[in-house]
Amino acid sequence: MNKINSMMAVALLAFTFTACKKDDKEPEIIVPVSDGSTMTLNGIAASEAGSSAANSVYIDLSADKQSTALRSSWTLGFYTGSDFKVVLNAHNGASAAVVNKTDLNAVTSADLVQANLVVGLGTAAEAEFLKVDDPRQNNATVKTVINTISATDSENKVYLINPAGGSHTAVFSPDNVFKVRIIRKGTGYTLQYAKLSATTFTSLDITKDTKFNYSFVSLADNKVVSVEPEKANWDIVWTWSLYYGGTAPSQYLYGFSDLVFTNTLGGATSAEVLVATKSYADFSASDLTNITFSSKSNLIGENWRVTTGTGIKMDRFYLIKDAAGNVYKLKFVSMGVGSDGGTRGKPVIEYKLVKKA
Structure with a gap:
């Protein structure tokens, strides 16, 4: 076989192999839209x-x-869009109140004012809407109890959170209350949190997965949890x-x-x-x-x-x-x-x- 014929044979073999590979490719599955x-x-x-x-x-x-x-599987939702917003779990009746401190360990039971976390259901008072993410807005991120998380750490205060508010009860156990502080970390968040009476706290980094509306966290379970679909x-x-x-x-x-x-x-x-x-x-x-x-x-x-x-x-x-x-x-x-x-x-x-x- 001369040199030209050898080169043609190699080219033909390569073409055949490539064609076989294309033929073997898995077909793309397109799920039909429901009628x-x-x-x-x-x-x-x-x-x-x-x-x-x-x-x-x-x-x-x-x-x-x-x-x-x-x-009841989550406490906070961390928005994955361009803004830095954190929502309370209204689906479990959560409520929150700000404390004018930035040191989580400096917040104690003395900072708890029960009236600031009790949700007065059926009460025609504008003050009740300040304890929860205002449900009268177009979406949950518009008017939140937790302020937009600032790029300046010193502007991010501590919040007290009652994970399961939504009660007519005027008195609840402080043992159920968490203290949290949230700061930015790059394009995501760092959550610092503990029970109200604790003298140390846990930190949890939360990234923004833009396939979802929020990244959800359960304070009780100490982890990021799956709630909404993509x-x-x-x-x-x-x-x-x-x-x-x-x-x-x-x-x-x-x-x-x-x-x-x-x-x-x-x-x-x-x-x-x-x-x-x-x-x-x-x-x-x-x-x-x-x-x-x-x-x-x-x-x-x-x-x-x-x-x-x-x-x-x-x-x-x-x-x-x-x-x-x-x-x-x-x-x-x-x-x-x-x-x-x-x-x-x-x-x-x-x-x-x-x-x-």
């Missing part, structure tokens, strides 16, 4: 007997998927939470279940449609031209139900636009109130794809 379904949400947790809302339930409409997290993988959450009732200026703080929040931090938006305008069955993609989607996380909130009579408000349904741009119409079928035939803590939703992204 819609009916789903029973599991708000009941076996470990929390007697509670019909022990879980927060996160729903991904395009994947026909729900995931649950115990509401922000691209859920659209709405059903839960119990500190919330509010009444109309301004006589609004009051309260806590109850069957609240639904939209994942606006993750890019989802929502809208309410009254059936007097268009029925759920008849609503189609052509009707979207008349819809304005909202970035308010509490647009659905409690607006879909009452706790007496029929329970579910049958005069409305909702539109959810996920972060990818898929639009679903969604209605509530049962919630275990009145004669709807449902189970409290296991509400049923029905949804249908209106427009694919």
Whole structure:
């Protein structure tokens, strides 16, 4: 074989090998977008007997998927966006109060003022909204008890936290109270924390994983914990939470279940449609031209139900636009109130794809 023929043979062999490698490549699996379904949400947790809302339930409409997290499984949420915000667990009734000190070890039981941490549910007083992340805002990061974490360490004060507030009780045990101080560490956070009576503290570094809205920490378990799915993988959450009732200026703080929040931090938006305008069955993609989607996380909130009579408000349904741009119409079928035939803590939703992204 001459030199030219040898070179051609080598080239052919290399081409054949490369072609075989390409043919052997695993095909990309594309999960189809759901056309819609009916789903029973599991708000009941076996470990929390007697509670019909022990879980927060996160729903991904395009994947026909729900995931649950115990509401009591976390204490603080560290925002992973460009800002340095820390939220309290409103889903477990947490409350907090600032102490004008920066040395955690210098904070003792003498710094605890019970009234600053007791959440006066049903009390029409603006002061109650200063103890919790204000639920009247568009999302939880807007008006938080814990100030935005400063790049200047000396500006970051100590906070006292009652992880499970939301109580009418005027007296609680100081043994349940944590003291915390949070500073920045590079692009993330350092959390310093201890029980109120402790004379030493623990430090925990928290990084920002931008696939999620928050990094969550359980003070009781001394660790970062998994709560929400990745922000691209859920659209709405059903839960119990500190919330509010009444109309301004006589609004009051309260806590109850069957609240639904939209994942606006993750890019989802929502809208309410009254059936007097268009029925759920008849609503189609052509009707979207008349819809304005909202970035308010509490647009659905409690607006879909009452706790007496029929329970579910049958005069409305909702539109959810996920972060990818898929639009679903969604209605509530049962919630275990009145004669709807449902189970409290296991509400049923029905949804249908209106427009694919």
